[in-house]
Amino acid sequence: MTETVSAAGVPQGAEPVGAGHPDPLFILSPPRSFSTITLALLAGHPRIFGFPEMLVFANDTVGDLVGEDGTEAERFPPAYRKTRLSGVCRALAQVHEGEQTADAIARAEEWLRERPDWPMPRVLDHLLELVSPLIGVEKTPDTVATDESLDQCLRSYPNARYIHLTRHPVTTQRSMHSQNQQYLTHRKVRVVGAASSWYLSHRRIMRALGELPQRQWMRIRGEDLVNEPRLWLRRILDWLELDDDEAVLDRMVHPESWPFANNGPEGGLFGGDHKFFTAPELRPVPDPGPVEFDPEWDLPDEMYRRMAALARELGY
Template identity: 55%
Template structure:
């Protein structure tokens, strides 16, 4: 279903640890936007692949796999029953198994239809995890709009280090450090390259630090881009990120579908000024990698130590 009954979706494009969960919760406070948890759509082909990810990649940390499946389960339980109780989650899991042959895009179409006429907003970091995933997104939703969310490269990578260090599929701190740098650089490079080929009205780039530090300045800019009405009461409502339907961890206390830190403490908090771009020498990153990340950060609007 397309047209007035089901607006085209908006995809928030950002690497992991980019404040994307809290920024999505901010936007989901608008009555015309439905913010989904992470649905992991585009690296996959079918719903069955989502259900068997742990079997197909046994080296992945079990907690990581369970967290990834939380988003689709929560979304289905919520749109079908208006509940994320343990029983509703179990029924959502059974529903997914009963539709294992569906393409993942058909699953998303189903969810979009359920929340229409609100605009569906989704933000899985996997969407920019590979050229194939981005291409699948563009092919499935050729009229979608894209919100490119950025976060300071040094702060993003420090956050990745903290949150990835205990995952069993990373075997050393060195592996975490290299993965963090590559994930930030390749994700944003891929996003810049993809969006540059689209009409300017189809995408908007927003610095997460700016949005979280000055939401009353930046939310109107995003809402104007989406052609959505607002007033002071709407903006005030949007600041209550703890009211997002997927804030918290559900009845079981084990559900995620976004940043675990936010799910534990979903109230909006200001973030510090990240300062100029620099990388900790203790990370041991090659000089060429640091140079390329610095150039990309400048393109994204971050200042360097020499600026």
């Protein structure tokens, strides 16, 4: 029998799990760590709803996100703000209307502008309630960019589950160096910023998750998940106590089926890795090899030493 689903992908007639919604799952990682494809793989499970990047903990209120005098307006130029905003607008349009047309996206943005005083986690709660009984999964690299953002995530959802997603430091750095070159035009700034982002984000995640019960989090190397998806998806699903039969895994290994695995019906929408949206199919990645940093990066020896030590802790 075929299960009937709503426009948002929620089974019709399914009973919510208790009051409210199931506790969400957050993917925690620095940028360029396979987090978008990880999210898309998980979203293939019939009991999971994967959201694009929604900047839930990067701003205190909706007004900070969308207001002309908000923190996003202070930090980023208009074109980049529009790109960053498209994730939460896509999520609202899909869940509210079951589509991501230009009109639906405009209505989603207006919905946000009408609620400037809402704390950002209230927006996520609103969406989690609408997709319940599905488990909502979200990832935004900004969540681990500061202690304050990550602490707010853990305070807002103390019973959530967390995946600490890692990637080899050298391949992560190379990927970061090519990102946002139109905004970070100075190469040395990009190189130092990438190294600091990788190191500090992982230390921050390890500190925060180390204070939680072990049952609430697991660590996964992104390369392992992408290269052996069935093995690692089965481990994640066992941890989440969700079905992991072959039919479910067959569905999950097609990340291109995620409703957000594109730039929208009219183009120009994001909410994650731009490269993924262009070619969302699952592809293996080369073995990253040993931790050998590129000499031309010209970083301080102490930074190399600390990054190498952390890489060993993370299994590289």
